[in-house]
Amino acid sequence: MQTDDTLEVKALLQSNLLVTEHGQLKVHNPIYKAVFSQKWVEEELESVNKLQPSPRDIEKNQTTDKFNIINSIPAKFYPVPIILFSLLLLVVIFTKLQEWIVCSPWIVQYDMQPENRCIQKPISVGERILIKTEEVSQENPNFREAKESGVAAMASGNYQVAVSYFEQALRHYPNAPETLIYLNNARSEATHQPTYTIAAAVPISQDLAAAQAMLRGIAQAQDQLNQAGGINGVPLKVMISDDGDNPEMAKKIASELGEKSEVLGIVGHYYSDMTLAAGKIYEKNKLATISLSTSVKISGFSDYVFRTSPSDAFTARALANYMLSEWDEKKAAVLYNSKSAYSVSLKTEFVTTVHSTGGEVVAEFDWSEPNFRTQQAFEQAIERDAQVLMLAPSTVDELQSKVLQIVRRNNEEQLKLMGGDVVYSHEILAQDVLGMVVGVFWHPDADPNSQFRRQSEQLWGADVNWITAMAYDATQAWIEALKRHPNPPTRTELQQTLSSPYFSAPGASKPIRFIQTGDRNISVQLVKVIQDDNSAVGYSFDPISTEEEE
Template identity: 50%
Template sequence: MSQKNETRALLVSLLVTAGLLGGGFWWFSQRSGLRFDDNASTLSPQGSLQDRISQGERILLPSESSNPEFNSLKQAGVSAIAAARYADAVPLLESAMQKHSNAPETLIYLNNARIGQRKAYTIAVAVPIKTDVAGSAEILRGVAQAQNDLNRGGGINGAGLKVAIANDDNDPDLAQQIARAFVQTSDILGVVGHYASDVSLAAGSVYNTNQLVSISPISTTVKLSGFGQYVFRTVPSDYVAARALADYAATTLQQPTVAVFFNSQSAYSQSLKSEFVTAVSLTGGQVSNEFDLSSADFSAARAVDQALKSGAKALMLAANTGTLDKALQVVQVNRKRSLLLGGDDVYAPKTLEVGGEQAEGMVVAVPWHIERDPRSPFARRSRQLWGADVNWRSAIAYDATQALIAALRQNPTRQGIQQALSASTFSAAGASQTVRFLPSGDRNAGIQLVNVVPGNRSGAGFDFTPVARN
């Protein structure tokens, strides 16, 4: 039978068994270990926590592809997983991946389906799908690649890795509820997440109390340093990024005067701003103005005019994802009159698309860039897997997953994972650097500065490229 006819036959069989899906999902949830308290809060508009957590029985990430054949195959595969028909799900999801390879949620579900009911270790990943679909997909690519590498290599002593995906909307209260669901689910041995710093802080209190390890690939606030024995991260803290940017400004401008733009409602933005202000003073420079992007009366034109009149030769954009649009207004109004600096949330396709020529020369601090080590095994495999380059969020999420895998190999229990990660001898192979943790739970790693230059790789006419080292 041809692959096309086989796929059609599988689709027909799924339609015949549609009436069994409800019972199938109940059976799956009992067997998978993903069981939640019946009194769990009802969350509008998506319903209960069960609607936000999936090992493959529901689609969380919308629009992985506009290809209707891909979407039909993916939905059929997900329906098969919900009915515990893993043998049917595998060829459907494999066919979907052939239609569109850059689909991390689909690959995670495919790897889960290949394991089926066989012995496996389970981790979870929390992403903010509602508020940042692109960022969520970037993180899932890193997790999916690590899972795929492990499972194709035989797993951990023959046991594969399953991944549960959760959508926390980047909301602290919701993240705490999801964290409680994770700690109540005995199968989940570790968590990759969360995204925003204030969300990781909120969820981290739950993980610490209930002794479940979380490793954030994104949250950079200094408040996470030493936050608890069960909270780690693979991204350098704002302390590291702020000093790299301040040193660059000092080298470029000599005792620079800088105006800072930040969001007072974001733990990440507040942290980066505070660390940068301190770092600038240590270089002999000064911060002339601080502008709150979240203020109701914020005006980019008025703020830039005030900054220039105060003698600012550089503008530091410590914006978070939610205030990136306002930060890009600053870029446009500045018209290249002052040096532009930015934190890692400014590293986004929108910056290149909207900022365009006015963003040229902007310097941004990120943990990793593919052009720094383009021939690394991780970079090579990621291109083969996704058909495109990945960015730092994928690489650092890969590192977080690799750290959990290395700890699982040593002792596949919740407490054993914590002990492994905390040991001074711990190490895991990362995307480009070995993953090691300080006693604070921070990663022992540096930062990469990139700048905006004309280029064709992004499709926007400009690219982020590593700043040449002296």
């Protein structure tokens, strides 16, 4: 069809449904071309022509209804407006088609903005890709091609083909936890046998590093279990979901997972605000979750919420005691985010511990305030004789936008620095923060002979961090709970198993036990930034031997 300057053609071009090529209108997207083919046009024309009036009716209508414009058009011109009208229908349904194309069966492209329609489907067992780029440093086209082929096969139900492609992908790039999870899922589906299903709730679209660290722990536990024959012969399947570090998204994820009867338990969420947002929805659906969140608000929050990471009270106590006893410093200033449950929790517990043990918090700065200024905060901290800055960022975005700015400013003042687990990052190591102390819950060098560490290094070809260890522990807890039931258990039975004072599961370094509040009382591992010639940035985190005991 030739192009022209009519409003209809302009609308179609602006919608990107069509493009011009050598003066002709061409369908822009091959999927549209397949759906709205010549056959479709002919069928639509045939159905419309059946409704067209006869010449006698036209003549009659022209005399009886002078306002009937369509019926007054000569019959020989019918095909043109009909075709244009049919094409304009594409504009009306463009939004839904765009969702189907962008959120294709095996590749999801979305963000966490409320207006984005793909927000509804960030869940996958292998039929779509949630992590667009699993490669940490450099893209690997061979890996990506094989992974996409595996996901396409998974989406079409060709599980054995999917297994072959996923195995090929992992040979090209082994440090890919999403792909390993999909491989184990595909292997389970290929046997056409029953499976046990748990779901992972991770912040892929907002904190990819944390999400991948969690998935490494989950994938390692799943892979080891299934390679050994599963749970009483039944393999474990893992469903991955992206909460986007967005409370509304976390609620939607919790609701959707709760409605999936095959999902028996959750590993997640990572951020405290997400666990608090989703917890009651899980409880409503009798679906227990084992999170990595640390806010003190989570203690006793719900009978269906457990966690493998200890409460912020433990981290705050360890940091405060180190400041007072090891550094022999008495005055600290705290920088935090009042809109984050985690950040407020860590700040409050730190302030309480410092004051109760003879120290003083001379200033508290809320960097979520619109009038917060780094320079002004430093001037006030120095004016009040602060010797230590305790940083409590709530997210990796906050770390990059606020903490790094503070760290660079501190290079001039040289106050001693300490922080919560979010500060444990490569971004921090790239700065001049020699001697900074951070509270985490596991470090590979603190447990060099552990079986978990050896297996993880062999599996991923790289070191893992505390997030991986805690996610591994959460998955191990689910595996142990499932093993204690000779017959497929209900969600309620699993929750009761986790709540039992006699429950215990093997962890990355220590046994996993939950107390009545759903907490796990384990020690905090403090680490210090040291110079390291083997590190790409010249620094690394080194475990401190004097750790806070249970």
